[in-house]
Amino acid sequence: MTLGTEWYLGLSALLFSIGAIGLLIRRNPLVMFMCVELMLNAVNLTFVALSRDLNDVGGELAVFFVLVVAAAEVVVGLGLIVAIMRRRPGATADDISVLKG
């Protein structure tokens, strides 16, 4: 039995909203970063599901590029977090709200 695309789209909607709520309620910058990864994965799932539904290779290519950009984003973001945490150990997102290093 083949499952309809809407199941995958519904699951990725749930995954995206869980990532979004995590970004809103957590204060640890690392956990907030993980929530961004959850949202990126929800979008990747949508791309692949619609790629199969529309019989189009473009969706899978988009996922490939999202993976590369996510890797670059994690490298830069974690570099920033290390630089901030070195100055202020135990900083949360609220402590670094003034962007003063």
Add this chain to the structure above:
Amino acid sequence: MEAAVFFVGAAIILTGAIGVIVARNPVHSALLLVQTLFGVAVLFVNLDAHFLAAVQVIVYAGAIVILFLFVIMLLGVDSAENLDVEPIAGQRPLAAVAWAGIVGMLLTVVLVTADELTGRPSSTGELDPTKPDVNQIGEFLFTKYAFAFEITALLLTIAVIGAVVMSRRASGDLAPVPPDALAGRADNGVVGGEAEEVPA
């Protein structure tokens, strides 16, 4: 069969995702993130995207989460966070309203339009389910998307250089500020008197 794999994968993904945002310890969050990413890889296999499933496990679950864990260990922020305190009053009720809005809108769109998904089929190129998908992705990456592919290589190089520059400790770098020294200071500068001479 596909339905059974989908529901198992969905259960893995959703429990992992909820675990990421409720775990008090960042290390537990990172490990539950691996669970979620692995579940997504299972669904990629279910959707016949075998190459992407392999890349998902290698790059995400392998490299990115290891990087997260490495930073957690390096910074020593693996202490549990007190989740009972709300720093901003009313943050969680507002976040719950926002969540209900996001999930309501997304699910409405998905369920209402379930029978009439739009989009022109095969507008980029046809996906032949009988051929291996790595061949088809590779073909497009090195022909139609060759420029984008090269630009991502440049992007990765820039990211690596940026990370090295940011996390390097310069010779005139400032010492870490203890948290209690921050209170009442006009400038969060050097602890313990004068600034060091920065060699030109």
